[in-house]
Amino acid sequence: MDLTGLRGGARILKLYYDPSGLSMKMNTKNYTDLLDELDDEDQLDSYLQFDAQRPRKACPVSRKLAKEESDFIHAQDDSTLTFKFTYKAARFEEWWLLESLGDFYEHQWISDVLRRLKGGKEASVYLCRSGPAVESPLVTAKVYRPRSLRNLKNDGQYRTGRADLDESGNVIVDDGALHAMKKRTAYGEELRHQSWIAYEFQTLEMLHAAGADVPKPYAMEKNAILMDYIGDFGSAAPTLNTVSLDTDVAQPLFERVIQNIDLLLSNKRIHGDLSAYNILYWEGDIVLIDFPQVVPPDGNPIAWTIFLRDVARVCQYFASQGLKRDARKLATELWISHGHKITKEVDPRNLDPEKKEDRRLWEIQRASK
16 A cells, blocks of 8 residues: 655655455665654654645545554554553654664563654654662663664764774674675665674673763663663753853863873773863763774874864853863873874875875865864
């Protein structure tokens, strides 16, 4: 059955019934195409501007369609029989949450999804009530959007120099898998998507064990990471960029951020996207978040450039709070103290456009700015 006609003529979905008529299936391409059009309703509304288009005509079979869509959603995951959450998700967001968080529920990591805390191009963050397997009453689920809906045009600059990880966090050594990723096949792209998520979870585990100010990670599934919630039931911790600090408060917080950057280097990690937007502030303390793009200080030709950018962004925020520091000097001292050498950008005049590795280096340098 081909269903069309909702919201400005956007293609909705195609349901496939088995001969018994008792189940419905949809392949990966169909549902990612579908989510691309409907999952992010705010973005879709803005793009289509359907409220300003011609008046919507009443659909004489709308109730029937609504029931079929509901039946379709609940046929996709066995956990729907028992996993009923408080958060009132849109139809296809509900399906994606069941797909991504169902295993957390089955393993008693969570018992409910309460509300969405933040939506983004790469992932959305949800407040969940924990299950018996977790001591904290509330936890955070970071749910990544389907791979085909994420915009990671410049992720190559971060992946350079780091091995790809499987869903268990182990380095991928299978020749077939490595070939698929190199050729960017559909299977290879799924593996790259999983590696991106695995790096965040592995880094959180490593840093939390080392005493860094990061959320405690609990579990990882193919599309989601479960971790500590920072905030209270009424509100989540704000990001540092929204907070104004007195100078006497800014000083110790700045020092604490630098200690965390130093701790990252000790564990052979550069955050890669550090700024006041990726630091939470709660009850006088800071918590660093968002680690999928971490970069190894060795092996990436622009590691120093990325590290300097992280330190500069942190210094820029604290300068706005009345605490001025020399970002380059500070970054240099930290970098050298860990035995790393400072590399300069390569002048494009010294690169050979006929050499693939030279073109790649120039693309990476340009993307990091």
